[in-house]
Each structure stands twice: as structure tokens, then as C-alpha cells.
Amino acid sequence: MTDPRRLEVLRAIVEDYVQSREPVGSRALLERHNLGVSAATIRNDMASLEDEGLIVAPHTSSGRIPTEKGYRHFVDQIGDVKPLSVAERRAIAALIEGSHDVNEVLENTVRLLATITQQVALIQVPQYSNATVRHIELVALGAGQTLVVLIASSGRVEQRVILLPTSVGDEVLAGLRQVLLSVLNAKPISDVARLALGIPELVSPGMAPAVRTIAEALSALARNSSVDRILTAGTANLARSNLDFPLSITPVLEALEEQVVLLRLFSELEQDAHGIAVGIGTENQYIALTEASVVATGYGHGEQAMIGVLGPTRMNYPTSMAAVRAVARYLSRILAS
Amino acid sequence: MTDPRRLEVLRAIVEDYVQSREPVGSRALLERHNLGVSAATIRNDMASLEDEGLIVAPHTSSGRIPTEKGYRHFVDQIGDVKPLSVAERRAIAALIEGSHDVNEVLENTVRLLATITQQVALIQVPQYSNATVRHIELVALGAGQTLVVLIASSGRVEQRVILLPTSVGDEVLAGLRQVLLSVLNAKPISDVARLALGIPELVSPGMAPAVRTIAEALSALARNSSVDRILTAGTANLARSNLDFPLSITPVLEALEEQVVLLRLFSELEQDAHGIAVGIGTENQYIALTEASVVATGYGHGEQAMIGVLGPTRMNYPTSMAAVRAVARYLSRILAS
DNA sequence: CTTGGCAGTTGAACGTGTCGAGTGCCAATG
DNA sequence: CATTGGCACTCGACACGTTCAACTGCCAAG
DSSP: OHHHHHHHHHHHHHHHHHOOOOBOHHHHHHHSOOOSSSSHHHHHHHHHHHHHSSSOOSSTTBEEEEOOOHHHHHHHHSSSSSOHHHHHHHHHHHHHTTTTSHHHHHHHHHHHHHHTSSEEEEEOOOTTOOOOOEEEEEEEETTTTEEEEEHHHHHHTEEEEOOOOSSOOOOOOHHHHHHHHHHTOOOOOHHHHHHHHGGGGOOOOOTTTHHHHHHHHHHEEEEEEEHOOOEEEHHHHHHHHHGGSSSSSSHHHHHHHHHHHHHHHTTTEEEEEEEEEEEOOOOOOOOGGGTTEEEEESSSSGGGGEEEEEESSSSHHHHHHHHHHHHHHHHHHHHHH | OOOHHHHHHHHHHHHHHHHHHOBOOOOHHHHOOOOOSOHHHHHHHHHHHHHHHHOOOTTTTTTEEOOOHHHHHHHHHOOOOOOOHHHHHHHHHHHHHTTOOOOHHHHHHHHHHHHHHHHEEEEOOOOOOOBEEEEEEEEEETTTTEEEEEEESSSSSSEEEEEOSOOOHHHHHHHOOOOOHHHHHOBBHHHHHHHHHHHHHHHHSTHHHHHHHHHHHHHHHHHHHOOOOEEEEHHHHHHHTGGGGGSSSSHHHHTTTTTHHHHHHHTTEEEEESSEEEEEEEOOOOGTTTTEEEEEEEEEEGGEEEEEEEEEEEEEOHHHHHHHHHHEEEHHHHHOO
């Protein structure tokens, strides 16, 4: 399958089908693209493409639509990703730079990506595996309830309210904080759970139960802090492509509410030569997403996290790839500054 | 309209239509409910109900379906809200009690409510308007970046990373923290913005610019902290009731992504005698939600925040009301402990 | 006020015929 | 040997007509 004209025909079929959502026949193809050959020749090429499983005819006498394999060939064939329009790039710059907090940047970014691609956008909150403990705070809330705050060097803040077995005052908490910090400060987050175990032995026996409770909370927070999260935006766009999900968009919406599924989805993708990963239909392992495609790429320091869009298999891949890549680049730049 | 039989007929029509999604005729009604009268009598009653605008016939010769006004009568007519099943109540107790953090409780609760009602669930994060400043933390992140953390007595934690005009070390930050706390500690969150303005004058002129930046960040955090948020769950359930939204579920999904809309939706509801608020169709001001209904109730101290479900106008009101009320009660109990 | 019956209405379902788009194949051609 | 024009054939979409079942509304009788 190296015949350049056949590749061209495949490309034309994908483009037309993506736009019209209707099977495309040989004649219609001729009208919209000047391929320099007659309809009959196209038909022969189409027959070959069908033999190779790249396109398929829904019914005996109707136009062809691309198969997953066809989309895959189409995507692999894309030489260079076209840049975004000036207006789009300006919108990206304006919105991203207008945010303060890291979280705010991510939220605005994912909404923006959803808007420009008209699809569901996903962004993984960056994980700093080498983050260390920057600070620990204990705050008495009254009635024995205490707020435990763990601040990581990455800027991530985790909090939890716990109930201490013995009620303690602010000054005691301040002392405890010193003990905790002496052991944990500047230590890797990943070591917190282990180190926290030994802390109760450092204090007076009377305080040990309270400290044990706090240590457990810190372990949980540290674990939490190293758990990935994924933000989504534009789920409403899914409903618009209702017709593209033969059965229903329900399973897709359900999958979008399951962080675990999305994380696995991202982790299973492999980036191609352009640094963009595309998962088409059943290439995505998760059953609910076998009718969907994902376009994603890494961003940030060492591409530690991913950003991407999710839509129907019949999606405009070039546009999505361009948007995802452009947004990821801007985002990386902002985060690095 | 005080004829008890007619009310009974209305109730039967609503129940049947909610279950079958099909216009209900006089004969079908007789088969499913023993009303003690003949079909002809029912027909007369139906004619009266139609005159009053409580039901309507989609086409000349077809069964009747309830109008919004009909649903409203139906809901108002509900005498007592039936309790949940033992299994359901056990599930609520288990899930809610298994959470640590306040936020975790809310997240689990809203997911649970979505599951048992098979609808979209919404929960407003409680607002403590009388919350005070419990703690302020400044953490140097390097490269002049500083993390500002504001902890409220409500347990809410707001954070933001800022860029200081002059780079300052940890020990200086500790001093600044003392100054900030001396002014703001235990003050109402609502006063932070005003009080923070005067702080730069309390420090040496050299530090003033840095402190001004911090003060601005604190103002923003305080403002943020008194902004309501709404968590949602079960959006996938919307897709299942696709047929109940004549046009499309797109506008509804869009509305669900807009916090402002949801807040206004909640704020416009009025609770009835049972303490449950029901907004039916166009009773909801927001255009995208005029085909939807909301069932909600307050929870927590003084019913400061609301929890509820959103679904098609053709929803099972008694079940939804029961679930919302039960979940709200459990939640209030947990939060109070 | 209720009831049985009857005429009238109407959307849904189904079968039929036509139309257009598209394919596959084949012989002819450069 | 790839390409081309032509032709027969297939099949879904659409429009149309018919039938069917479910209702309603009304009326006269109980």
C-alpha cells in the first residue's frame, strides 16, 4: 500500500466523511477533489482499499466510510500539523496568562481546549514525583477537631480534618508541629508514609495516641498528594455528536466521571513522531470508549502530565492535533515561567 | 378543583405517564387503578382536568399527559414523603461515614444521591459566612515564587502562588506572617479584603511592595473563600433520559458546567411545607432548564446550603423527594458531629 | 351524576413503488 | 498494464396510500 494516489483517495474519503457524516461515493469524491482520474479509477482504488480493510461499505450499494484502520493510516500519514489561526493563538495566550494559581491555569486551559476543538477536553494535574515536604500545619478547629495541612514543594496543598482522641490546645499543636517538621521537613513526599510511622515514639507517652492519629492523616495526605487527578471540560460537546455514538453517549459520560479510567486511558497512549498520541476506537482498551478517539500529548517539565481531547471516532484529527499541541506548548511555557 | 376523585385521576395519570412515557387514556387508567367508576366517567373528569390546564392531549385522539401545572398540583398534593428502603438507608450511612474530609463527605454524598435517584445530583459546598481567619501561611517556593495559604475557621483552605517583587527568605516570611496574623487573625473572612489594605504601612518601606502583593493575594483568597461552589455527579444519567428532552440535552449539560447558573437555580427555589423545594420546568428561570425539574432541600447548620437532583420534567417526584430528604438528613447529622 | 355505546379522529405501522446514488464488471484504449 | 466509459444491478431513502388500534366526545338511558 504505497501507491500515492490510493493514499490520496483515502485521505479524501476521511476528510469528506468527517465533514458530511455520510458515506462517500466515487463520483462525489471527484467533484470535491481534483484527483486527475476518472470515477472508474477511483472505484478500482476503493476496491483495493476495501480489500486492505481501510474502508468499508455500510450496504452493498453505497459509498464507503473509513474503518478504524483507515483512520489510523490517515493519522499516520499526516505530515505536518498545521498551526492554529492567529486569533486562536491570541485567545490561548490571553486566557492562560490571565490566571493566577496553577490550578486556575489548568482549569482555564482545559475549558479553552474544549471550546476551540468543540470536544471534551481532559487535563492531567501535574505530578511532581520528586516533590518534598515544604510545610506542615496543624489548626485546632474546636471540639477536638483538628485540621492537618500538608504543603508540598510543588505547591500542592492537601488537607484533612481529623478528630484527636485527646483534646489539645493551640500551643501543644505548635509543639507537635515542630516535632513533625523536624522529622519530615524537606523529605520526599513518597517517604512521608514510612517516616510518619516512627514519630509517635518521639513524644511523651501521653501524646502518643494523638500523634499517631496525626501521623496516619499525614500518610493519607501524602498518598493523596501523589495521586493523579484529571480535570474535564466541555462534556456538553459530547451530546452534540450524539449521532456519532451508535448506541449512546451514556457509557462515555460514565467513563468521564471515572478518574481511574481516564488515567489508564492516558497511560496507555503512545506518542508518535510529532509527540502527539492518538488512540482510535478499540485501540483504547476501555470498553465504553471503543467508539471514541483520544488525541493527547504531554506537557510541562519532562512531559510529566498529559492534556488532550476526546471525541467520536469520526473526529477532525488534524484540527484536534493542532489545537492540542498548540495549547500544550503554551501551557508548558507558562508553567515553566 | 377539590373533587377528590379528580385529584385521584390526576395522580394516576402522572404516575402512569412517568412510568410509561406514553399518553395515558381512560381505559388504560381503569386497568391499572381501581377507581371504582367506568371509563366514561374518567373521560368526563379528564375533560374537566384539561379545562383547568392540568393535563393536555398531544393530538386530538390520544391519551393525556400532565402539564407543568399538572405536575405542580401532583407535587403539592403529596401528603407524606415515603421513607427510603432499609438497604438504601444503610448504603447512605456506610458511604457518608466512611469519609474523612468535609469535601470527601460532600463528594461521596452527591455521587450516592445520583446513584439512588438515577439522576443528576447537585450539592452546594457549605458557606460559612461568619467564618474567621484561623491561620495564614507563607511558603517560599524558590525563584521568588511564594505560596500564600489562607485557612478559615470553617476548615476551608484557599491557596495561591504569587510572584514577589523582591525575593525574600524563609525567616523574613515568618516575620511577615506574624504581622499578617496580628492584624487578621480571628477576624471575619469578610473583613480581610478591607483590613489587608492597611498592612503594608506596618512594615519597613523596603518590604512594603512585597507585602502589598501578599495583601492583594489575601484579599483575593478571602473573596474566593466566600464564593459558593457546586459539585455535581451522575451527569451520565442525563443521557439515559434523552427522550425526555425534546430538543437535546446539550443545553442542560452546558448549564451543569456553569456554576453561576446552578447557584441561581438553587437560590430561586422555595421550600414547601415538607422543607423540600421543587422547581418544575419553566418555574426555573434559566432557559436551558425549562424542560428540567429540580428537587432540592437545605442541609447543615441552619440549612445554609442546598442539595438536590435535576432531571426531566417527567421525573418520579415522590422517589426523588424521598431520596433528597433522606440524604440531606444524614448529611446534616454527619456534619454536625 | 354515572354509564354504555357509537361515531369520528388520528397517529403509528406497514406495504408498495419510484428514484437516485453507487458499485462491479467488462471491453476498449493509449 | 493502468485507465476509462458504459451498462446492468443493488439497495436505502422517500413519498404515498391503506389499515389498525386507541382515544375522545357526545348522547340517551338508568
